[in-house]
Amino acid sequence: MALLESTHRRKNPLTGRWVLVSPHRNNRPWLGATEAVNESVLPKHDESCPLCPGNTRANGDSNPDYKYTHVFKNDFGALTPNESEQTQSLASDSDLFIADEASGECRVICFSPEHNKTLPELEHDALHEVVKTWKDNYTELAQHYECVQVFENKGEIMGCSQPHPHGQVWAHSHLSTEIEAEDTQQLAYYKKHGSAMLADYVQKEQADKTRVVFENEHWLVVVPFWAAWPFETLLVTKDNIQNFSQLNDAQTDALAQALKVLTTKYDNVFNCSFPYSMGWHNAPANRGSDEQHWRLHAHFYPPLLRSATVKKHMVGYEMLGESQRDLSAETAASILQAASTTHYKKTAG
């Protein structure tokens, strides 16, 4: 099939941006940077870790002796609540110097009391609690902020400053650029087709199977047709839900399972703790409409390309032109399909 072998571009319908695909380039020699792998054995509890139970953080607060998850305000958050009464436009010239105030809250979510665990190493009930914590924090913050972004940076090469398993929530009143792009694109699709873009997409990928990595009753994991990162995946609801607050118990359970399978497969691709940034896209909150054009979904953006130490660099051409990939989405999907659902650390013993 011509599509898989010759150079082509694919369009991301959620953002409107393209990706250049060069499958013939898989075999070029690699002389560039490799990354140090930090597979040092971590202790279960680290006295100096600001996320471990019982420890005191820089601001003097102590963490409780938590059993599953623990949430606290980020002491160095990028967003802080607005002190003034109204949001001001700071623009000095309306078309070249455009600025607006931004206010919000940043929180840290510890996924486990154990310093040396990662998501795929958590038991099902612990993962269920992680999802419930995401849901609870989303639901609370969505009462005050239109945009609540739940995400995880995993691994030093993703700028993660703490090995203790954790994610973040940044909530704010404005729509961030990516959410606004996805909102616009999904709405246009909905107006044209009378159905939600991601609902239709789920059906087509389910039928085709080529790019599907995992599915259960409520969730689909797929390497999207338009994936930019080598092993990028989309984790998307099969149900008619738009945000975390709508999750019922069965959907929460099924999501815990999907997370376990996907993150285990990732670790098994190169037998290492697979770095990524992942995050959830909920429909904007508080708009007073039912947001039928949206479907709740997460993106996983993992940078590794060839091994535990060689990553894809989104630099030069990618920053100035558009994303580029060598490995096709279909090849990446077949590698993830073949990866075991038993974590390599369990089989290694």
Add this chain to the structure above:
Amino acid sequence: MALLESTHRRKNPLTGRWVLVSPHRNNRPWLGATEAVNESVLPKHDESCPLCPGNTRANGDSNPDYKYTHVFKNDFGALTPNESEQTQSLASDSDLFIADEASGECRVICFSPEHNKTLPELEHDALHEVVKTWKDNYTELAQHYECVQVFENKGEIMGCSQPHPHGQVWAHSHLSTEIEAEDTQQLAYYKKHGSAMLADYVQKEQADKTRVVFENEHWLVVVPFWAAWPFETLLVTKDNIQNFSQLNDAQTDALAQALKVLTTKYDNVFNCSFPYSMGWHNAPANRGSDEQHWRLHAHFYPPLLRSATVKKHMVGYEMLGESQRDLSAETAASILQAASTTHYKKTAG
């Protein structure tokens, strides 16, 4: 001034995307990854380097004994010329699975025969030749391709696979996502104001001076109001020119000077070879109009934040929401303004 101290967002008028600015976050502690600095002393000529004069590359070709620059076809290019007669749309479903053929050419431009030199270490006549080589390659490729992207990845952390000083040119028939966004935005501005966005922007920054890093008769270097990367700069023509083929000798000379000053200042910020991706945005070629809404410009995207080893990670929130910075554009500009124009290696001796 409120704008500089409290959290706010600024809009990039060239792309329409926003950046979140959190100046209060400058002083958060850093426990994350640092990068290895490769300041090992390189030889002037390396027998195993595929870019050094006289050496043989993997495909059997030998490099000539070049004096200034040398250009060759990238042996592992992401784009290859189209063999078929016409461009096919590969779409299988017009709104979810959108794909197009892509054809083009990728070239490597060696900036100097000396393996251990970087742009700020080249003499003026050598930099003049680099600019002339960019111009000549642009002019030739623009006859066949609408989009000719000239860029440089510098440093291992920018995925640069060869220390030998070099850049690349990727030329193709389609407009890449970034060029298309800038074209749309500049055209809308032109229709509204009757003047070019970047011409107006140059005037305002020249008058204000706060963010200006360097200027000469033909070029302005500014930390743009909407900069995303810590020390991002925009290098933009002061003249009414849209692409490289229009450069006269005086503009070429002045550009060589601006490049020398900017890259020297960069190296002097942390006394290291400052990594970056930089690249040129020319107006699309061959459209038969005069492209008055465009101005030729280059973006420099350097990742370093606090030292030669600590970079800004555009991860998590940035990938899923929008770019975020701590240091304000004005602070970055003042650091670059204060940086010496004499390279640290010259003063160190």
